[in-house]
Amino acid sequence: AQKVTQAQTEISVVEKEDVTLDCVYETRDTTYYLFWYKQPPSGELVFLIRRNSFDEQNEISGRYSWNFQKSTSSFNFTITASQVVDSAVYFCALSVIGANNLFFGTGTRLTVIP
Amino acid sequence: DAMVIQNPRYQVTQFGKPVTLSCSQTLNHNVMYWYQQKSSQAPKLLFHYYDKDFNNEADTPDNFQSRRPNTSFCFLDIRSPGLGDAAMYLCATSRAGTSGRGTDTQYFGPGTRLTVL
Numbered sequence: 001a002q003k004v005t006q007a008q009t010e011i012s013v014v015e016k017e018d019v020t021l022d023c024v025y026e027t028r029d030t031t032y033y034l035f036w037y038k039q040p041p042s043g044e045l046v047f048l049i050r051r052n053s054f055d056e057q058n059e060i061s062g063r064y065s066w067n068f069q070k071s072t073s074s075f076n077f078t079i080t081a082s083q084v085v086d087s088a089v090y091f092c093a094l095s096v097i098g099a100n101n102l103f104f105g106t107g108t109r110l111t112v113i114p
Numbered sequence: 115d116a117m118v119i120q121n122p123r124y125q126v127t128q129f130g131k132p133v134t135l136s137c138s139q140t141l142n143h144n145v146m147y148w149y150q151q152k153s154s155q156a157p158k159l160l161f162h163y164y165d166k167d168f169n170n171e172a173d174t175p176d177n178f179q180s181r182r183p184n185t186s187f188c189f190l191d192i193r194s195p196g197l198g199d200a201a202m203y204l205c206a207t208s209r210a211g212t213s214g215r216g217t218d219t220q221y222f223g224p225g226t227r228l229t230v231l
Contacts, residue, residue, distance in 0.1 A: 033217045043202055045157070045222035091156060095217045100169060101147075102220060104156035 002027045004094050006105035013082050014113050021077045021108045023092030029053075034068065034075045035093040035102065045091070051075065082112045117141070118223035120205050126229045127195050135190040135226045137205030146188040147220060148180060149204040157204055163188060164210060192228075200230045 003026040013019045025034065036048040049059065051068055059066045063080045079086055089109045093102040118139045127133040137146065144165050149157035161170045163182045177199070179191040192199055206220040 035219070037222075043204075043225040043227065045204060045206075047219055047221060050219050097217055100162055101159040101171070102157075106156055107154075 002029075002032075002094050002096060002099070002103040004092050004103050004105035006090075006092055006108050008108045009106070010109045010111070012111045012113060015084060016081050018078060018080050019082050019110065021079075021090050021092075021110065023075045023077065023105060025073050025075065025092070025094045027094060027096060029096040032094055032096045035095070036066065036075075036077050037091045037093065038088045039091065039107070040088040048077075079110075082110075084112050084114050086110060087112045118205055118207055118221055120203075120223035120226050122226060123224060124227050124229070126231065127192075128231050129197065130194045133192050133195055133228070135192075135203050135205075135228070137188045137190070137223055138186050139205075139207045139223075140186070141207055141209070141221060142185065143207035143209045143221075144185070145208045145210045145218075146182060147206040147208070148178075148188070148190050149206065150199075151202040151204055151225070153201075160190070195228070195230045197230050200228055202227050 005024045008022055032053045034051045038046045038048055049066055056068050056070055065078045067076045089107045091107045092105040095102050121136050147162040148160045150160055151157040159171050160174045160178055161180055177193050181189045190203060202225045204225045205223040208218040208220045210218055
């Protein structure tokens with residue numbers, strides 16, 4: 001069975017602070033894919049990143065960075081110098097070969113206070 | 115820009131009155147999904163089309179149906195909406211690659227927020 005846990009339900013930070021959103025996953029599959037999506041108040045799920053299980057390299061995209069560690073089954077997401085526009089719900093998700101759907105975590109609501 | 119479009123963005127219907135939500139895409143993806151998302155919850159997959167092949171999730175109520183007349187369009191029909199069907203409905207598309215349809219990136223539309231009175 002596949003499972004994604006986002007233990008942080010809500011986080012509030014002051015603008016310009018760094019913040020890390022945690023994601024822990026469970027799967028017995030050796031090949032799997034991990035995703036992060038952003039859902040702003042408008043409702044649209046915006047794709048941020050996709051990583052496969054064979055690529056443990058960390059990734060940086062502007063103020064966003066992702067730390068993938070298979071040893072701890074974690075795929076954490078860090079926003080550096082947070083901005084008000086980063087306020088949203090962030091979902092971590094997992095997919096495996098043969099499954100049709102994404103297994104979503106319950107999401108973390110991030111509020112950036114000006 | 116290639117995108118996923120959903121209409122309408124907001125839909126109000128009456129209890130028991132059939133409603134249809136639409137989704138179109140310019141990405142030319144062969145897989146289209148419908149998700150239901152209730153407040154403060156993760157999206158829940160209802161069904162998906164792989165080309166013309168319809169795939170229903172086991173726990174999707176019969177009240178929910180879908181049509182895909184061509185590659186670009188997909189519809190969600192709720193035959194007799196109940197109060198519990200009030201939710202955000204998200205359409206997504208992906209290009210199923212060699213790793214299987216579930217593993218490719220899904221691109222979501224802006225959603226239709228359904229209110230049932």
